Amino acid sequence: MKLIHIAYPACGPFAPLLLPLISHYSSQGLLKSQLKISLIDIQPGAVKALNQLINDLGISPYIHEVICDDVMNYQPDYPIDILVIEALQHGFSREGHLAFARHLLSFLSPDAIMVPEKISVTASLNIGQREYVDQWAEQERTHSSLMSTEIQQERTVLGEIFTLTLDKLRKLTIVPLGSCMELVECNQVQIPTGIQDISKKNLLLSVTATTFGNEQIKEYDSGISQPMVDMSLCIDFIPKIAEPDDLLAKSGERLKFYYKLTGSPSFLPTIA
Numbered sequence: 001m002k003l004i005h006i007a008y009p010a011c012g013p014f015a016p017l018l019l020p021l022i023s024h025y026s027s028q029g030l031l032k033s034q035l036k037i038s039l040i041d042i043q044p045g046a047v048k049a050l051n052q053l054i055n056d057l058g059i060s061p062y063i064h065e066v067i068c069d070d071v072m073n074y075q076p077d078y079p080i081d082i083l084v085i086e087a088l089q090h091g092f093s094r095e096g097h098l099a100f101a102r103h104l105l106s107f108l109s110p111d112a113i114m115v116p117e118k119i120s121v122t123a124s125l126n127i128g129q130r131e132y133v134d135q136w137a138e139q140e141r142t143h144s145s146l147m148s149t150e151i152q153q154e155r156t157v158l159g160e161i162f163t164l165t166l167d168k169l170r171k172l173t174i175v176p177l178g179s180c181m182e183l184v185e186c187n188q189v190q191i192p193t194g195i196q197d198i199s200k201k202n203l204l205l206s207v208t209a210t211t212f213g214n215e216q217i218k219e220y221d222s223g224i225s226q227p228m229v230d231m232s233l234c235i236d237f238i239p240k241i242a243e244p245d246d247l248l249a250k251s252g253e254r255l256k257f258y259y260k261l262t263g264s265p266s267f268l269p270t271i272a
């Protein structure tokens with residue numbers, strides 16, 4: 001029987017995408033001799049909690065190793081068959097998801113899979129008050145199924161700016177910026193002309209994660225899929241108080257996106 005090595009980098013204190021499932025398999029006496037799980041987190045407190053949880057759930061036979069280190073130093077001793085990774089905040093920002101996945105790429109087995117298998121980021125424009133306030137005023141919580149059709153029709157969808165799959169990860173175009181920063185080249189989109197109130201609309205970056213097959217985490221289903229507003233884009237207006245990262249754009253122009261691979265990564269819109 002083939003052993004399956006699952007690695008979960010930056011898994012946090014609860015490794016929430018995996019441990020409940022392993023606990024379920026364990027209670028059914030399943031897969032014990034088939035799974036080899038590696039959990040990696042940089043925080044000693046998270047690792048302590050993880051070890052306690054593994055003991056409490058009685059799932060140590062499934063665990064290959066729990067490592068307290070930076071993912072970027074992790075050199076697995078077995079090829080990774082399943083890479084489980086959720087190291088992003090909304091708008092695919094702030095955490096090292098892409099850097100971690102890139103680092104681990106060379107350790108994947110030839111038929112490895114990644115979970116989520118696809119993360120896509122879409123850019124759109126909407127008035128912040130409508131999107132974030134009016135849309136949820138009558139709702140008890142946010143969820144994709146509770147989005148307002150009327151307010152969604154007010155959105156101007158620009159298009160997909162980035163997709164992460166294993167295949168795309170292997171083909172990223174990396175552009176060095178100076179000696180210490182790298183940018184990932186992303187897609188171009190066009191700002192349409194003739195959109196009413198476009199100068200009042202903000203750039204929204206929304207993540208949809210396809211965990212596997214038809215299972216998706218859509219916009220507003222989770223903190224990581226709340227649309228993130230990027231206030232730097234100013235379309236058809238000049239801000240009264242200028243900020244250093246303002247991007248002055250006009251209707252009809254094309255925007256080219258890059259992804260900054262820094263300690264706090266995020267997208268960088270530019271005029272194409």
Ligand SMILES: C[S@@+](CC[C@H](N)C(=O)[O-])C[C@H]1O[C@@H](n2cnc3c(N)ncnc32)[C@H](O)[C@@H]1O
Nearest residue numbers: 010011012013041042043046069070071086087
């Ligand atoms: C990636 S997130 C989300 C984790 C998990 N999915 C959850 O919901 O709890 C936060 C975790 O990543 C860990 N982390 C951040 N940067 C890391 C790095 N470079 N190497 C290893 N772990 C890291 C943090 O210590 C923290 O526990």
